[in-house]
Amino acid sequence: MALDLKKFITRFVEEARDHIRQLGEGVASLESGDAGVVHAMFRSAHTIKGSARMLKLDPITETAHRVEDFFASLREGRVRFQAESGECLRQALDALSAQVDILAETPDGARLAPSDPGLLATLIRLAAEESPSVAPESVPAQTNPEPVVSTGVPERSDSPAPPGSDVRSTPLPPPPSPVVTPDRAPSKPEGPREEPRLKNVETVRVRLEKLDELIKLMGELLSSHARMRQRLVEIATLDRQLATSGLDGSVTVPLHLFAGRLREDVLDQESLMTELHDKTLMMRMLPLAVIFEPAQRLARDLARSVGKQAMCQTRGAEIELDRRIIDKLSDPLIHVIRNAIDHGLETPDIRLAAGKPAQGRLTLSARQESGQVVIEIQDDGAGISLERIRAKALRMGLVNEERVAALTERETLDLIFLPGFSTTTFVTDLSGRGVGMDVVRQTVLEELRGAIEIDTVAEVGTTLRLRVPFSLAMMRVLLVEVNGAHYGFTARHVGAIRRLSRSAVFSLGDRDMVILGNEFVPLLRLSELLDAPGAVSSGSTPRTHAEEPFGMLVVVLAIRDEKLALEVDDLVDEHDMVIHPMPELLRMAPLVSGLVVTGENALVSVLHAPGLLERARRLRGGHVATIPERREPGHDRVLVVDDSLNTREIEKDMLEACGFRVTLAEDGLDGLRHALAEEFDAVLTDVEMPGMDGFSLTERLRREDRYRDKPIIILTSRDREEDKQRGMRAGADAYIVKGDFSQGNLVDTLRTLLGWRGHGG
Template sequence: MALDIRRFIQRFVEEAADHLPRLREGIHALEQGNADREQINELFRAAHTLKGSSRMLKLVPITALAHSTEELLSALREGTLTITSEMTSLLNQAVDELTDFVGRLAEGATGEELPEANAALCSALENAAHGQLPTQPSSPVPVAPAAAPTSPSTPVAESELRLSDTVRVRLNRLDDVIRLMGEVLSGHHHLHSLVDQARELSATLPADQQSPFQAFHRELKDSVLTHDSLMSDLHDRALQMRMLPLSVVLDPFAQMSRELAQSLGKQVDCRVRGSEIELDRQMIDRLSDPLIHLLRNALDHGLEPPAERQAAGKPPRGQLVIEARQDAGWVVIEMHDDGAGIALDAVHQKALAKQLVSEEQLNALSEQETLELIFLPGFSTKSMITDFSGRGVGMDVVKRTVVDELNGDLQLASVSGRGTRFTLRLPLSLAMMRVLLVRVVGVTLGVTAPYVSELVECSTDTFIDTAGQRTLILRNEFVPVVSLAQLLKLPNTTSNNGSTLLLVVHQRHQKLALIIDSLIDERDMVIKPLPVHLRHLPLVSGMVSMGRNALVSLLHVPALLEATRRSVLHPSVERPSSTSAQRILVVDDSLNTREIEKDVLEAWGYHVTLAENGRDGLAKALAEPFDAVLTDVEMPVMDGFALTARLRENEDYRHRPIIIITSREKEADRRRGIEVGADAYIVKGSFDQNNLVETLQALLG
């Protein structure tokens, strides 16, 4: 895909409009003898940036002049020269000519239409950098006819006026505006409660006073509603000012990928789609490093050399697609290649060699869970992340940036011989998000809506006990139940008897039901970052304002899920020696259900291996023998009935126990289970861990 240079010309003009005044100010400081080392460094960086940006856009005259200017500034920066009036004169002439070039671009000129750089000026700048100054220093360097100076009435002056149509604002100032708008919105929300109080007060007044007070109530209500839409629109406009198209990050990837692939002796076609979609500037800034790291890994570890691709029946040129799309309040970015995919055996060996997990734990992992070991800290070693693709950013940092810092999600899929796909799911902005406000033992807390699955009110009698963990059966899935007050170590004075309100949160395939007292509100709120001295708190991701200087902590759901996994202590159960060597395969597409059944069985001494769907379960069952298989019914790719039937066709599993555990209660489903060869059929709605263990022990003898 060819890079459309014209799309970036205006952006270069805006960038130059920021750097040229800095150059003028710095040169003036040099003339006055007031420039310190840092100001000279800033001058050098401005010239260097103009050179680099113009070179990418093939603006040859600007590149040449900026390069010569950079040469002189480099010598000044290194201290090999002492500034003289002749040098500042040359620098001022260079800035004047650069300004002329930028003015022409602002008028619509292309790089090919720019006049050539003043060769005499470029030569004088470079000679000055080597200590060779002209004999007549006071005389300006002759200007080439094509770049004749212009008077203030010429189009260049008009173009400079047009440059003021675009204003470059420091991001921290824009953040201050958005923060103040958030404070205004929070304070305005309080007026709604005053409107309700005015209505209630009107009802308590004598009849002869109600009429004027009701008129006041109506006027107040209308005013608040009118300002609602005005302030909401104003805040939306303020947020849009911080939005930038993804093209800022994604469009250079096509050219970058070709150059990097060439340095690796590979060939690639990189296609970028959806780069016009906009994201918050803060998010785009943080996305740059993770996306570049994923790109480099795709080229280094994913795509094969041309000869290897041809031997595998593929075209010699690899395909890399980077695609962005909007999904409601989210932006989804996918990067996928048609390379060799991730070798599970290599991941397995690396995890063992680095002692990240034990061999027993590895055997219990599903195929997807094995793939995701690459996100563990310490997995990015030299053999996996080369000097080319490292840059000090490991896959664990990519995941932490996307999940923890950007409140997003990162998914990985890989098929051997066909390629790898990374999917990033990100909110449009971190500045404002939908927030649920809940109350727990008198404390108000917030949870951002993307992590919320649903609210459930149920009786505590519906909970079941699985290996010491309270569990809710929610639509064919076991969901652990945890008291939010207990998790946060708050004094819990509420009773667990009767009805319980549960806030079900999720991250990807993992769910957790949090016991809360009540739901207060749900609305869009401005997210405030934690102050520096509080950023060490793992369970809190930010704060929101409730008005009147009341701040509410936002819970960080990924950290809550991790804290729950660490805090759950299963009771020690006397493990019968007769079952210590028996191996069980658990097949279920729900991560929660797999983990809970695994905990129950391991508490009784069984060795458990997990599979995430029927196809994964069949592959693992045929790869090594298991003493029994536990399977769900409703799963993607291959359901439990098909898995049972396929296992019964295999001689090794013709007589081994297969237990179906599902939420399907219909008699027809039970008969279907018997027909395909299941030995037992357990309904999740009446699940009891003792019943499961007793059934398994009876079938295993």
């Protein structure tokens, strides 16, 4: 369940006002020469910042962060408190107080104004003890308008926005007006005057939601047109029946002519609608550059944050995809890049020792292939250790020793995509929580109806390959019949359709096989694969004698280098169809990717080819790992240690909502007392606390036998790399930055860590 953080706003307002008051008193003490209050002031600013980050209150977070930085520099002796410092701090506290007052009136934070850039710049300068200078002039902040689609050249920035369009808040300076004085009038230009002309507008701006509605309506129109095609079938049948009924030609001939004209009209209309739908869809296409370019910056920033060097190159960024697919590709791409940086690329010293350049290389490329777009993310790192994957699979109980020895390279690499699977030993907000690659697989296979594969070579690098369609709005669909029921296949996964004699079926081991194009292809009856009623084996006795002269009808699915032959009863239809998403409760069904509506207004399931191939491997004894059952999280006790009441309560409500039993401690010493007096399955601690900080608490608990292997998670607003490394040295299993905090992040991390140790979650 999702946790509504807004209900914690009231408690945050009370806590923040108390800390702001203490900070104000502290500034007065510093001005009077009392430097002993610096530590307490730092903690107050730190608490405001941390709580605000968890509640996604960015303006308050930014101001409190800069105040905290100043007190950090002050207590470390890097700067001196001066009169200018006091004045600037009072302005910052006034700004914080005003922001908190606004938040008290509107708890959703919608009215919070952006932080003053000039004030923040001054605080940064004071924290760095730069020479006094004029603070940068405040720049009006831009709002974040809804995205719009431009259908041509960019608009002039000084032209008025069309009605209904977004207007950006950045003010435009008015053009200078000519000054006319009595003794000096402006001179008139020589020559004929040019007549004013209106400039033709070459673009219009359309909200994406309106464009989406238009495309959806076009899809519905095409779906409803399938009923017109069905009417053609019905009238053609009636025409044939009347032609053989012996009725007078005065009745049958006009009907025959009408049926012909109706057929021409329906086909013409279908052609026009299809063209209109395609052109409308083109308006929603975007180049991959919109996600490739930010991904380049992300890769560089992530590499820098973990002490690595990376160069990111892109190819094929001009290829266009439906914006819906672009949107869904964003998160998987981030997950893959994070893993490539964190797990794939080595540090500069290791690369140099291996004879590689210090700077790693990451390549994002795209190409068109067989009606799909293939996106590759390639790194030149150390590659993926198959032995580490197998060892982790054994430790997690996914496979036993006998099965792990029989895993092929592809089956071993597929383990990476299981929920909760990770080979890293330290979890950060960057990667290692085991909740990344399964998201990639789920998004690509289930939501984008694509395919995913991975290749790796030791010391050479890893390539992850995503295959996605250009659009999800409409696809070519083959409808088949099995045991009286209809099913669909997307045409891009259909490699061939064959009529084969049953004598062509032979056994190889425990599999029925056929030879197609000099290849051995496994053969299954589709009803057997779907567990449909009346399922029979492909190699069994023919169902009726009438079928034997024609042999059996086989649809061959092809994905990558893998093929599967499926016996069906009949072919029903094949044409472009709108594929509707599955209902929310059924979206996890692995064998169905969507629904189409037939001319009889019936719903038909579109089968997911990658899921069918995986099911076939299971039925034929393939080594496919599954997640073992784990006990309910309600058996796990978690100790939450944080000096902020608001933060403690947020974490408590969040964890209890997911079934954990939670005990709270108000600081490090209190947490140690609780941990020694009772036994907990996991500990969640802040860093900056009075008495004993989170690093010291972690080190102390690791000296206790009962906490030597228990999960300890550090949840803090300190995001420096040296702090993360210190947390790892102290013995923490995970380090989560509050700025990247979310319910799913924390709970998934906790469940993963408990699962590693055989606990529930």
